[in-house]
Amino acid sequence: MDSSQFAEILQLKPLHEGIKNIEVKGVYIGDLLSIVMSKAKENYVWITIQTHMNIVAVAQLLDLSCIIVVEGMEVEKDTLEKAKELGIPIFSTTESAYQLALRLSDMGIK
């Protein structure tokens, strides 16, 4: 599905306007980047509270489908610019990782 539709269903705020098709094979929740690097897989949705530019590098390295920043954490400008440049969708929500995980589950992503 396209990223704006994805955002609408999950009530997420897209943080840059680049639209791309999102393919979701799974979900990983984590904030320790080195662990995410070893556990998340291609086309996974990544839920985190981290906002440093390094998250974009991790998403690119693993070919993640998108990053969702939870708990309303503010994302740095350079993080967003890099994500836009590389076509990696970043969304934000004020919900917790758990609440968002429930929504993803309701969407049929197990």
Add this chain to the structure above:
Amino acid sequence: MKEISMHILDIATNSIDAEATLLEINIEDSKINNSLKISIKDNGKGMSEEVKIKVTDPFYTSRTSRKVGLGIPLLKENCEKCNGYLLIDSYLGMGTKISCFFERDNIDRAPLGNMGDTIMSIINYARDCELIYTYKTDAGEFLFNTKEIKKILQGADINDTSVLLWVKDYINENMLGISI
């Protein structure tokens, strides 16, 4: 990373890949100063000004096998989260020194981790590189030098599994003796 020792291992392997023949790892752990200082210094090929600026960029790597190189960017991010910093001192042909500082009691500071394991792994990775490791705390100082160890070994191989395992225990025991 979960432990700071994992970062040390990561940076040290960079040094060895940069053809270092001498690697100096220094840890200063002080409750009195509320600081944890780490430096990793090598005599490898060093970096140009241009590369030095790029290595803190997560999208730069000297490897061709991947698009991003995260060793230094991740360590820098972790230092800064703990009100610390990371400095790079490097000249082409002269080697590189990475220094970093963490606020010791910061809640986000990762534990140092198992340095015996880390030094053992570094020795095993660095076949032609000598290693000097210093661990200093408010309670004392411990110095480990592969040159000295090799003298004691009298020709036995430091990379022999039983020797490496002894090195690991020797380091951990000595560090425990001056832990704070």
